[in-house]
Amino acid sequence: MADVVVEQGRLARSAGTRKRASLHHALKRKSTVAFLMTLPLILLIALLVLYPAFYSVHLATLNKSMQKFVGFGNFTFLFKRETFWMVVRQSCLFAITAVVFKALIGFIVAHFVHNIPAKGQRKWRGMLLVPWVIPPAMSTLAWLWLFDPSYSAFNYTLSYFGIGPIPWLGEAGWARFSVILVNVWYGAPFFMIMYLAALKSVPEQLYEAAAIDGANWFQRIWYVTLPMMRNIIAITTLFSLIVTFANFDIVRILTSGGPLDQTHIFATWAFRVGIESSDIPLGASVSLFMVPILAIAAIFILRDINKRGNEA
Numbered sequence: 001m002a003d004v005v006v007e008q009g010r011l012a013r014s015a016g017t018r019k020r021a022s023l024h025h026a027l028k029r030k031s032t033v034a035f036l037m038t039l040p041l042i043l044l045i046a047l048l049v050l051y052p053a054f055y056s057v058h059l060a061t062l063n064k065s066m067q068k069f070v071g072f073g074n075f076t077f078l079f080k081r082e083t084f085w086m087v088v089r090q091s092c093l094f095a096i097t098a099v100v101f102k103a104l105i106g107f108i109v110a111h112f113v114h115n116i117p118a119k120g121q122r123k124w125r126g127m128l129l130v131p132w133v134i135p136p137a138m139s140t141l142a143w144l145w146l147f148d149p150s151y152s153a154f155n156y157t158l159s160y161f162g163i164g165p166i167p168w169l170g171e172a173g174w175a176r177f178s179v180i181l182v183n184v185w186y187g188a189p190f191f192m193i194m195y196l197a198a199l200k201s202v203p204e205q206l207y208e209a210a211a212i213d214g215a216n217w218f219q220r221i222w223y224v225t226l227p228m229m230r231n232i233i234a235i236t237t238l239f240s241l242i243v244t245f246a247n248f249d250i251v252r253i254l255t256s257g258g259p260l261d262q263t264h265i266f267a268t269w270a271f272r273v274g275i276e277s278s279d280i281p282l283g284a285s286v287s288l289f290m291v292p293i294l295a296i297a298a299i300f301i302l303r304d305i306n307k308r309g310n311e312a
Contacts, residue, residue, distance in 0.1 A: 059284040066281060074285040083261055083269075088289070091265040094176070094251075095244040098183040103237060105184065106191025113192070114199045125193070132189035140253040143182045147254070172262035175255050179263055182250050187243075191236055198232040199225070238301045245290050266290050 063070050078084045113124050131139065146153045147168035158164040168178050202225060210220045226233075248267040251257065257264035257272060264272070266286060274283015 056284045056288060059281050060288055062281045064279050064281060070281075074282050075289075077282070078285055078289070083264075084286070086261065087264050087266060087269045087286075090176070090263065091245060091290075092293070094180060094183070094247075094265050095241055098180050098187065098244050099237060099240050101180070101184045102187045102191050102240060103233070105188040107195050109188070109192045110195035110199055113196055125196070128192055129189045131186050132193075136186055137249045137253060139186060140182060140250050143178075143185075144254055147178055169255055170259060172259060175259060175263045179251050179254055182254065183244060183247060186250070187240060190240065194232060194236045195229065198229045202228045234301045238298055241297055242294055245294060 059066070060074055061069055061071055063073070109128060113121055113128070116124060145151075149155075149165070149167065149170060152165070152168065154168065155165040158166065167174055169175050206224045206228070207220055210224050215223065245265075246267055247265065248271065251263055251265055251268045252271070255263045257268050261269075266289065270283045270286040272283075273286055274280045277283075
């Protein structure tokens with residue numbers, strides 16, 4: 001009897017080993033097939049993203065004629081220019097201010113749409129997504145007409161209240177305000193649709209439990225909504241920060257960096273230096289300076305996400 005029990009145990013262990021081996025083989029085969037199916041996309045990304053990135057690094061180490069290796073000479077030259085540090089400050093101010101307002105407005109509008117009855121939500125989502133769907137160059141041209149010093153619709157309206165005219169694009173402070181306003185108008189719907197999707201995934205039972213505990217509206221948002229949406233808020237903020245830092249068309253169309261370079265950001269100044277001034281290596285150096293700034297932001301945001309994930 002004991003021999004039978006031992007033999008049955010041995011057979012069970014052997015069957016379990018074969019099952020694990022076959023499962024491992026199947027998973028390995030599936031992962032190989034998945035890799036082969038995604039290989040064309042990986043190669044396309046390498047061609048369209050990685051190659052230009054490494055080529056930009058190569059260009060940044062050349063002189064103006066692109067015939068001599070100068071190492072970090074272009075970066076050293078930039079660090080000595082006051083205009084470069086002004087562009088760094090303006091880029092950070094532009095990106096951080098725009099992202100903060102886009103996140104705040106997107107969160108408020110997402111709550112507004114979320115509380116609308118289901119029948120009306122589709123109509124509101126469609127209308128509120130219009131700014132994000134329109135090509136930014138086209139919508140920025142419309143804003144340019146609104147800001148025009150001669151026949152500005154804004155100044156015409158403000159004149160009825162005895163205000164103005166305001167030099168929307170002619171004075172540095174107002175010009176910065178104008179480009180940030182247009183960027184917020186364009187990007188806030190993206191935050192809205194992402195936050196709306198996150199809100200719909202928050203269980204209603206949590207709100208009901210908070211209401212039973214006596215939590216008011218603000219406390220429900222602070223202790224229930226925000227903790228449940230932290231990951232999507234972080235990812236959306238990081239994505240928007242990258243896109244905003246690399247923004248080109250809004251500033252280029254509205255101000256072209258003026259007045260007196262007071263609204264230049266990395267992308268527009270890199271275009272001014274690299275293309276208009278025919279110094280492509282120096283322009284590449286300007287654009288590459290975005291990398292460490294965005295890398296620091298990404299490390300802090302993603303580290304926070306990983307920390308919360310480990311705690312969960």
